[in-house]
Amino acid sequence: MSAKSKLYSFFPSLLTDEQGNELEAIEQGLDRVTQGELSYRFPKGRTKEFRRLTDRLNTMLERLQDQLDEVSKQKNEQETILASMLEGVMAVDTEHKIILCNDAIGQLLSIDKTQVTGLKVSEVIKNAQLQRFITQVLEEENENEQELNLSASDNRIIQVYGCPIPRSDFESTAAVFVINDITRVRRLENVRKDFVANVSHELKTPITSIKGFVETLLNGSTHTEQDRTRFLEIILRHADRLNAIIEDLLILARLEDGDVKDRGELGLEEKSIHEVVQSAFELCEFKGKTKEIQFVEGKGTEISFPMNVSLFEQAISNLLENAVKYSNPGGIVEVSAESSNGTVTVHVKDNGVGIEEHHLKRLFERFYRVDKARSRDVGGTGLGLAIVKHIVQLHKGWISVDSTPGKGTTFSLHFSKV
Numbered sequence: 001m002s003a004k005s006k007l008y009s010f011f012p013s014l015l016t017d018e019q020g021n022e023l024e025a026i027e028q029g030l031d032r033v034t035q036g037e038l039s040y041r042f043p044k045g046r047t048k049e050f051r052r053l054t055d056r057l058n059t060m061l062e063r064l065q066d067q068l069d070e071v072s073k074q075k076n077e078q079e080t081i082l083a084s085m086l087e088g089v090m091a092v093d094t095e096h097k098i099i100l101c102n103d104a105i106g107q108l109l110s111i112d113k114t115q116v117t118g119l120k121v122s123e124v125i126k127n128a129q130l131q132r133f134i135t136q137v138l139e140e141e142n143e144n145e146q147e148l149n150l151s152a153s154d155n156r157i158i159q160v161y162g163c164p165i166p167r168s169d170f171e172s173t174a175a176v177f178v179i180n181d182i183t184r185v186r187r188l189e190n191v192r193k194d195f196v197a198n199v200s201h202e203l204k205t206p207i208t209s210i211k212g213f214v215e216t217l218l219n220g221s222t223h224t225e226q227d228r229t230r231f232l233e234i235i236l237r238h239a240d241r242l243n244a245i246i247e248d249l250l251i252l253a254r255l256e257d258g259d260v261k262d263r264g265e266l267g268l269e270e271k272s273i274h275e276v277v278q279s280a281f282e283l284c285e286f287k288g289k290t291k292e293i294q295f296v297e298g299k300g301t302e303i304s305f306p307m308n309v310s311l312f313e314q315a316i317s318n319l320l321e322n323a324v325k326y327s328n329p330g331g332i333v334e335v336s337a338e339s340s341n342g343t344v345t346v347h348v349k350d351n352g353v354g355i356e357e358h359h360l361k362r363l364f365e366r367f368y369r370v371d372k373a374r375s376r377d378v379g380g381t382g383l384g385l386a387i388v389k390h391i392v393q394l395h396k397g398w399i400s401v402d403s404t405p406g407k408g409t410t411f412s413l414h415f416s417k418v
Contacts, residue, residue, distance in 0.1 A: 022050050026057070038065050088179035092134060096121050108150070108158065108179055127151075130160065137162035137175050147182070157183045195366055203245065206238035248383035251314075252366070255390040268306040268395075273337045273346060276309060277301055280316040280335075287321060291329045295320065298336030298347075305344045305417045307395065315391040318384040319348040319411050326409070327352035344415045351408040360401055364389040388413075 042054040088105030106113040129148040143163040150156040159180045323333040367382035403409035
């Protein structure tokens, strides 16, 4: 039965043929709207009553379309915000099913966010601690925060925050969880703690010695002139050590946070390696002579590249001093260079005591010592190689080391010529 026939059956005496046709057109239009065609607009009615009706229907459709456009806009904005967040965001309903997660959560938990919606947390997340935390927030309906190890294989640490959502507002959503990867932050905190502990230890040794010998001099009136001279020499040696540590710490602070934060501020100039090496030889000449160490300039030092001359000279000097300290009397220290594929490599090679392989990875850490007793005996601060590493990194380069115990060590500084 047609719409017109239906209407006639209800209002047989009220509808004219023209009115029946208009009502049938309105009914057909409503069918199109209910099927989702919100762009449809009703044709203007011929009579006053039908014009008023079609105008109101069209106004209603326009407002409904505006509201849907606004909802769609807000949804797109929310999805864009979630997608751009570094923090992982995940919503879980009362049945422990995932109803929403962003790109970051997929990367953190190694899951495909497009495949996990509707799945239970226990099916997606294999970390038992994180599962228990999610369950706790859902059951207790209280916000909570916790740090936990996400992966034993790479020691990743995450900070997870859970917040329940009132069910009266969101019937299907029970809680939202925000996850941050704080592995790097915790590692930096540990580095800072180790650094403070190491600095305290390194400063305490000379200070204790200075204090002890000063007290001895003040209280010992029976000491001979020879004893007093020996005590003062010890005090001077430890004072020099304190001064060296402080100077190296200031250099590191300047390299990391001071005037030379990036390559653009270095004040680079094209300079040959030969000029810098000769200057470094002169600076280290006295220390070399005390152990009869011979400085040799090898092949390739005529190569030039963009460098900060004073910093590069300091890096070479630090490596030369390091080589002198750990070489046997009469040893040889050679500086050479080579250029290949746009990279300049400077080698500082000695034939000293060498370094065991398990020490090489930590060699450039502040205050790391291969042989603590020997390092202090030869006057090292434990900061020289850390300074070299930072200087090379400021030049956008990298440093490598090759060593064989008993045969010597070669430090290689790699720089781009561009």
